[in-house]
Amino acid sequence: MCLSERHDGTEPCEPAHHPGTVHCRPRAARPTRRRHPRSTCRCRPRARVPRPRHRVRRLADASGRTPGEAGTLLYVHGGGFSDRQPEAERALARHLSRATNRPVLGVDYRLAPQHPYPAAVHDVAAAHRVLLDQGVPAEHIVHFGESAGATLVLSALLTLKAAGEPLPGAAVLVSPLADLTLSSPSLTDNRGRDTVTRQGLEQACAQSPLHGDLSDLPALLIATGGAEALADDARRLAAAARVAGTVAELDLYEDLPHVFHLALLAGPTAATDTFLRRLAEWTERNAA
Template identity: 60%
Template sequence: MPYDFNQQIIEEFRAGRGRVGGPFEGARLLLLTTTGARSGARHTVPLGYLPDEGGRMLVIASAGGAPHHPAWYHNLRADPRVTVETGVFTIEAEAAVLEGEERDRLFARAVEADSGWADYQAKSGRVLPVVALTPRSGSFPDLPEGEVLKAIHDAFRRELALVRAEVAASGPRLGAQLRVNCLTLCGGLHHHHTVESGGLFPHLRDRHPELDAVLDRLHAEHTVLAGLLDDLRQLVSADSADLLTRVDRLITEIENHLAYEERHLVPLMNALPPRHEDHSTVTRVPADPGDRAAVMAAMRSPAAGAPPLDADMTPRLPHTGGVPGQWVTGSAAEDGVTLYVHGGGFEHTQPALEPLMAYRLSQATGRPVFKTDQRLAPAHPYPAALDDVVAVYRSLLEQGVPADRVILSGESSGGTLVLSALLALKAAGDPLPGAAVAISPLTDLTLSSPSLDADDGQDVLSRPVVERITAQYLAGARADQAPQSPLHGDLRGLPPLLLVAGTAEVLLDDTRRFAAAAAAAGVEVTLDLYEGMPHAFHLSVLAQEPPAVAMTFLRRLSDWCPGRSR
């Protein structure tokens, strides 16, 4: 084909993300880029291809029946490293010229599907080479996430239409290539749905809890479609007059599924930060079957008493901003300070247990810990406790502790106070700490998170409890304003955050929503979600024999902790 015609097809292919008109409309087409054997320059050509088993793509060096092999064939013989564009993905692949029985078998399969290949071979007077392209790596197009999803869907729509037309033309007896086409399509759809259910859906669920019902429906539809795909595979393996009917049903079900998915997910996915700008890391930490029971037992009867004997209780600094508290230093502590803000619903303290938690934090963060005894509601509602945390932090800096060597850490209401303190310090122009840890925090005091209403009675918290402690803490202050309600603040410029929650707790969505908002604001966020764990499960580290999941929490905290010497 003349160069100008090739270039026109290439441009149309790229602009249409794999869709072209004219003589190639409805054909399986790819763009193959090779390196010139003599020039070293990169050359791209559009080629028809045939799906093959194992993800390979087959191209045939027909040159339209010309007597000489095409230039691209000579190029890949010299350098088999090629680039393949499918319209959606750009794939780095390795080309292999097939020989002997394998070449003859696959060429015969191609001729069975389209006799034009035999015509080209007869016209050319040569044996047409068959080349297998094996993917080695791939990349997504530089598009918003939702547009990438839609492009993938459109590629499946085109392939479904092609297979449907091929099945209709074939009748009940399928040729070998058509069987491969059908099985490749089934495998591709199954892989796509597996990736969505295992990767995309949890990613979106963590960032958009309001999508839970939509994602549940899509996941359920994946199960139904998996059954239809299995049925189709079985029919393809044996000639069946029912095949076209089954293909039509599959197309209908898939189109309904894709349309629903696009309607609900594409706009939100387009609003996500590009892959290179997403500053969040979300990890779902698995739990062993007995972990939840062990955690609940440990939280019901934690070890009461002083920290281990190697803890140093000597005050590290003479002043703490007029706020009472306690210094606890583990055996491996370095410089800096971890400021620990205890939980307790803004109203309780556990003086027998909190020093032991401080000791665990000192060991994990590698710093001496100051445990604050902030004022408590209802006698001292907002902003008393927040003022205390801010006062302690400022006193550390006034006494020479570098801001970047301070970590703020808190659980439950203490986690809320940590996030509130960051916003208050930022608003006042204070230097911010090097990092912050918030475990099971309440971040939206309007109590709008869906998980508050998903309580199955298994968590240690419930909506009525959260409503009571929130009203008592705010005492008339607005629930939709920062810093008291951290989710409603300007999160830009906050330090690196480690946010932790159990997937079975009622404050799960408060943590997930704050993580998503902070990441969207450019904050470096690590979100650890512990499967099946209740609110503030990490407190089970206080047990005489802590559950394995509690020790996992401490290890992950230690690994994450910035500036920690190891």
């Protein structure tokens, strides 16, 4: 269950868990001295603060170079914020690494509902900091996310920007869920043409980065299928980013469904070839 939710692109505060006030036992009076027992003291309650995870896994490397030398693509998987498929992630990462000629590292972020928002956003931001700590120049890092992973990428960018930290050179968002108000017309217009449904999205717990401050973000490549329920989320996100002064390009793949690029796992198609070519060009132009 979502503890709190805001639609302004900022992270909401999560109420701390208080296990209760701890009462200390009074000391008994010593037999050799006459002292009054100390009064019962009340210790401050301890707040349980969730810590971000820093686990970053190398998924593929077709470059033969270190992340510091070649740059890095930081991959954030989809799965509705609650699921993952490690084998599919590794298979896709090999295609992404060959296309960009750089190592692909994956973020093992915490999953809902066991770890509600904003745990996963903190984990993605922490993974970016790990790359910086390892000496990878920020301008040579590309964030890549699909579906829920694209939402987390955009939310992490807003978090890093608000903290004044170095941002990656570019970001690629495939089939992003950008507006948790679920007000995009394509949710209704493309009903029956996509596996994503309004009912399924109503269970999601995340922020709506579309309504955040999209200025001063890295260059955004936004890709979406024309038949998917979230097509208008991508259109609106690209338009809002441009209005805010951020470089944003929208690639619309006609008649294709949500996360169309995963067709790569079954074999290349004309659409996936175009997608990989665009990914390579975008990475070289903005994060080389």
